[in-house]
Amino acid sequence: MLDATEVAKRYARVRARTEALAAPLSAEDAMVQSMPDASPAKWHLAHTTWFFEEFLLRRWQDARWRPLFNSYYEAAGPRHVRAGRGVLSRPGLEEVRAWRAAVDDRVLSMLPRAEPRQLEVALLGTHHEEQHQELLLTDVQHAFWSSELRPAYRDVASRASDSATTPMRWVAFEEAIVGIGHDRAAADRGFAFDNEAQRHRVLVGAFQLASRLVTNAEYDAFVADGGYERPDLWLSDGWTTVQQHGWRAPLYWEADGAAFGLRGLQPRDPNAPVAHVSHYEADAYARWAGARLATEAEWERAASEQRVQGNFIDGDLLATAAAPPDGGGLTQLFGDAWEWTASAYVPYPAFRALDGALGEYNGKFMSGQMVLRGGSCFSPRDHLRATYRNFFPPHARWQMSGIRLARDA
Numbered sequence: 370m371l372d373a374t375e376v377a378k379r380y381a382r383v384r385a386r387t388e389a390l391a392a393p394l395s396a397e398d399a400m401v402q403s404m405p406d407a408s409p410a411k412w413h414l415a416h417t418t419w420f421f422e423e424f425l426l427r428r429w430q431d432a433r434w435r436p437l438f439n440s441y442y443e444a445a446g447p448r449h450v451r452a453g454r455g456v457l458s459r460p461g462l463e464e465v466r467a468w469r470a471a472v473d474d475r476v477l478s479m480l481p482r483a484e485p486r487q488l489e490v491a492l493l494g495t496h497h498e499e500q501h502q503e504l505l506l507t508d509v510q511h512a513f514w515s516s517e518l519r520p521a522y523r524d525v526a527s528r529a530s531d532s533a534t535t536p537m538r539w540v541a542f543e544e545a546i547v548g549i550g551h552d553r554a555a556a557d558r559g560f561a562f563d564n565e566a567q568r569h570r571v572l573v574g575a576f577q578l579a580s581r582l583v584t585n586a587e588y589d590a591f592v593a594d595g596g597y598e599r600p601d602l603w604l605s606d607g608w609t610t611v612q613q614h615g616w617r618a619p620l621y622w623e624a625d626g627a628a629f630g631l632r633g634l635q636p637r638d639p640n641a642p643v644a645h646v647s648h649y650e651a652d653a654y655a656r657w658a659g660a661r662l663a664t665e666a667e668w669e670r671a672a673s674e675q676r677v678q679g680n681f682i683d684g685d686l687l688a689t690a691a692a693p694p695d696g697g698g699l700t701q702l703f704g705d706a707w708e709w710t711a712s713a714y715v716p717y718p719a720f721r722a723l724d725g726a727l728g729e730y731n732g733k734f735m736s737g738q739m740v741l742r743g744g745s746c747f748s749p750r751d752h753l754r755a756t757y758r759n760f761f762p763p764h765a766r767w768q769m770s771g772i773r774l775a776r777d778a
């Protein structure tokens with residue numbers, strides 16, 4: 370049974386963080402849509418607010434805005450075309466901010482007398498908004514990168530100069546039958562999205578997992594070794610994509626050892642995890658390194674023994690950071706960069722979508738995408754857990770996505 374006070378506290382905290390993340394942006398910044406996959410920051414501010422109006426309040430500040438900020442819910446009516454979100458100059462940024470404040474008042478005043486189902490939807494809305502916080506940052510990064518000015522989203526001091534190399538080790542796991550996923554029925558279960566259930570048993574053979582993420586320096590060696598010129602390293606679709614787009618390095622890498630990020634154009638930290646690679650690149654790198662990517666069951670087995678700690682948006686570094694000394698265990702499992710897995714995004718046994726329009730949240734995307742695990746330096750810490758399944762198409766690389774190696778025992 371959810372506690373209304375706890376949900377209200379979480380609601381206020383999440384909504385305030387979204388405002389803080391958007392604070393450095395001007396109205397012009399907040400309107401840019403640099404590619405169809407990315408949305409304007411103002412749209413993220415508005416869409417997360419629409420979510421509460423549509424699914425919780427059932428009352429609209431301006432019902433004409435509903436199609437503008439409905440993302441993909443067929444059951445919630447018509448939608449403005451996704452690739453055309455950059456034309457939505459009205460409502461303006463200040464109008465959207467005022468709308469957010471009005472919805473906050475309405476939500477916070479109804480929560481104390483909310484029914485259990487409404488508390489569940491409110492809680493879902495806060496986790497939904499946290500997903501959009503990360504998207505807001507990755508979309509701003511892409512928008513700013515798309516201008517020759519390469520502006521910084523914020524000036525944050527880099528810690529690259531004092532980073533150190535931590536050698537990668539292999540951490541071994543014995544064969545075991547392990548429980549994977551979220552148990553809907555457990556009393557102390559905490560929040561999880563529907564795609565994390567139902568918990569089920571999986572036979573995971575003996576395997577080894579790298580102690581940390583692949584670094585920029587290691588990925589640089591793959592590039593220098595002709596990694597992008599050797600078809601034998603790539604999946605067929607990956608090789609086609611490399612040819613089509615002329616990929617020669619991760620997104621945002623510049624020729625002179627620099628990379629573009631939210632802190633602007635910065636020298637790459639050789640010891641920090643490589644980010645902004647697609648599943649295709651992660652897979653090709655692993656093959657080049659004589660290894661492979663972990664399955665999501667392998668990853669979750671390793672992560673279920675770990676605390677959720679690491680480099681998150683809470684630390685405000687806005688970039689990946691060199692691994693700390695590992696002390697014999699695994700580091701960077703959570704935070705820094707999402708880890709591409711070898712697993713396709715498909716339903717777990719006994720998966721059940723949510724009732725009603727919210728059933729469209731996750732289930733209808735279970736085709737043609739790959740699972741990522743762990744979270745990133747753009748994720749809020751309290752958004753993450755060992756069972757969390759993120760997913761993107763295998764060619765996507767504007768997300769904060771990186772690589773951890775695995776291999777057979």
Ligand SMILES: [Fe+2]
Nearest residue numbers: 416440497501
């Ligand atoms: Fe959304």
